[in-house]
Amino acid sequence: MKLYSYFRSSASYRVRIALNLKGIPYDIVPVHLLKHGGEQLSQLYRTLNSDGLVPTLVEDADGADGPHVLTQSLAMIEYLEEIHPTPALLPSTPLDRAFVRGVALAIACDTHPLNNLRVLRYLVHELKVDENAKNAWYRHWCESGLAALEVTLARDKRPGKFCYGDTPTLADCCLVPQIFNAQRLKCDLSAMPTLMRIYENCQQLEAFVNAAPQNQPDAEA
Amino acid sequence: MKLYSYFRSSASYRVRIALNLKGIPYDIVPVHLLKHGGEQLSQLYRTLNSDGLVPTLVEDADGADGPHVLTQSLAMIEYLEEIHPTPALLPSTPLDRAFVRGVALAIACDTHPLNNLRVLRYLVHELKVDENAKNAWYRHWCESGLAALEVTLARDKRPGKFCYGDTPTLADCCLVPQIFNAQRLKCDLSAMPTLMRIYENCQQLEAFVNAAPQNQPDAEA
The missing domain is CATH 3.40.30.10 (Glutaredoxin)
Incomplete structure (x- = not known):
C-alpha cells in the first residue's frame, strides 16, 4: 500500500x-x-x-x-x-464498537476540523485575525474538545490502559495525534489525567512511536 | 429507542x-x-x-x-x-464500504463541523465578525466541501440514484441534511448537478421526508 x-x-x-x-x-x-x-x-x-x-x-x-x-x-x-x-482495532460487541467509534469521531468531527491548516489560513487571510486570536481559537477548540473527552473516558468503565480496555483501538489512533497537536500548540492539558495516562501508554508501543511526525521520511525540524 | x-x-x-x-x-x-x-x-x-x-x-x-x-x-x-x-446502509464489500464511509466523513468531518452553531457563535462573540463575514464563512466551507464531493461522485462509477447504487446508504443520510443546510443559507448549488439529483431522489422516500426538520415535533417556523 x-x-x-x-x-x-x-x-x-x-x-x-x-x-x-x-x-x-x-x-x-x-x-x-x-x-x-x-x-x-x-x-x-x-x-x-x-x-x-x-x-x-x-x-x-x-x-x-x-x-x-x-x-x-x-x-x-x-x-x-x-x-x-x-489485531482488532474495534471491540467485539456493537455497543462497545459504538463507544470506540464515538471517541474517535468526537476527535475527528468535533475537535480536529476546527484546527486544520486551511481553517487557520481562512482566519488569518480572510478574517484578518491576528496571531494571538488565532492561537486562542486553536486552544479553545482543542482544549474544549479534549476536556469533554476526558469526562467521557473518566466516567466510563471501559477505558483501561487505552481508551477501550488494555489494547489499542481506533480511538487511540485518533487520540494520540490530537494530543500531539495540543502539546505542540501549548494547550493546557493539566486537567486531563485520563487522556494523558492513555497517551503515555501509547508512547510505549513501537507502532505509535514509528508513526510519530518526527519519525517520518518527510519530517522537518 | x-x-x-x-x-x-x-x-x-x-x-x-x-x-x-x-x-x-x-x-x-x-x-x-x-x-x-x-x-x-x-x-x-x-x-x-x-x-x-x-x-x-x-x-x-x-x-x-x-x-x-x-x-x-x-x-x-x-x-x-x-x-x-x-435494509443495509453499507455495501457488501470492504472497498465499497470505504467509499460510502468516505463520502459520509467528507461531510461529517470536513464540511459540517465548520458551520456548527457553536462555531458561528465564536466568530460573532469572540472574533467580532459581522453578519456578512459570518455568512461568507458559512458559504465558503459549505460550498467548497460540497464542490469537492460533486467531483468525487461525478467521476466515480458507483453512484446511481443515490450516492452508492440505487438504494440509500449512510452517505445519503449525511448528504441530505448538508444540502438542506446549504439551501437554508442560500449557498450556490448550481454547479452540483450530481448532488442535487441524488438529493431529489432522496426526497421521494418517506424515510427522508419524515426525518426533515419541518416534520419534527419540535419544529418551528
Whole structure:
C-alpha cells in the first residue's frame, strides 16, 4: 500500500498508527502541505483525492479495476480492520464498537476540523485575525474538545490502559495525534489525567512511536 | 429507542433518516439548542452526553447495565447497521464500504463541523465578525466541501440514484441534511448537478421526508 501523507498531518498520523498496529507494510508518499502552494491542492493530487486533503491510501490491485483509492482517515482504518482483522482495532460487541467509534469521531468531527491548516489560513487571510486570536481559537477548540473527552473516558468503565480496555483501538489512533497537536500548540492539558495516562501508554508501543511526525521520511525540524 | 434531537440539527437529521430507513421505532426527546442558554449545555444533558452536543441515542436495556447511551451520529448509524442489518446502509464489500464511509466523513468531518452553531457563535462573540463575514464563512466551507464531493461522485462509477447504487446508504443520510443546510443559507448549488439529483431522489422516500426538520415535533417556523 501507499500512503500519501504529510508528517504533521493528524489524519495521516492516525492511519500510520493503524497500519503499524496491524503490521501492514506501506510506503509513504510525502505531500507537502505548505510548499509549492500546497501540493495537496495540485491538479495531479486532486485526480486522486478531489477533497485536496491528506491522507490518501492507494492499494495496487490485480485485474482491470485499477488501483484502489481511499479517502478519509476513519474510512481507511475501518477498511484496514475489515481486510486485516487481527489485531482488532474495534471491540467485539456493537455497543462497545459504538463507544470506540464515538471517541474517535468526537476527535475527528468535533475537535480536529476546527484546527486544520486551511481553517487557520481562512482566519488569518480572510478574517484578518491576528496571531494571538488565532492561537486562542486553536486552544479553545482543542482544549474544549479534549476536556469533554476526558469526562467521557473518566466516567466510563471501559477505558483501561487505552481508551477501550488494555489494547489499542481506533480511538487511540485518533487520540494520540490530537494530543500531539495540543502539546505542540501549548494547550493546557493539566486537567486531563485520563487522556494523558492513555497517551503515555501509547508512547510505549513501537507502532505509535514509528508513526510519530518526527519519525517520518518527510519530517522537518 | 429515544433520540435526543433538535429539529434543525444536521447530525440529528442523519440519525432520524437512518432510523426511518430501517423502520426502527423511536421517540424524539427535543433538546433546544437556543432556548434556556442551550439545553444541550445543561448539567442534566451533559450527564448523558459530555460533549454537550445533539444527538444522543438511548436504548433501554434489560439487565443490570442500565440504558445504553450512544453519542456521535455516525457511530449511532454504524450501531444501527450492526443490530438491524436490513435494509443495509453499507455495501457488501470492504472497498465499497470505504467509499460510502468516505463520502459520509467528507461531510461529517470536513464540511459540517465548520458551520456548527457553536462555531458561528465564536466568530460573532469572540472574533467580532459581522453578519456578512459570518455568512461568507458559512458559504465558503459549505460550498467548497460540497464542490469537492460533486467531483468525487461525478467521476466515480458507483453512484446511481443515490450516492452508492440505487438504494440509500449512510452517505445519503449525511448528504441530505448538508444540502438542506446549504439551501437554508442560500449557498450556490448550481454547479452540483450530481448532488442535487441524488438529493431529489432522496426526497421521494418517506424515510427522508419524515426525518426533515419541518416534520419534527419540535419544529418551528
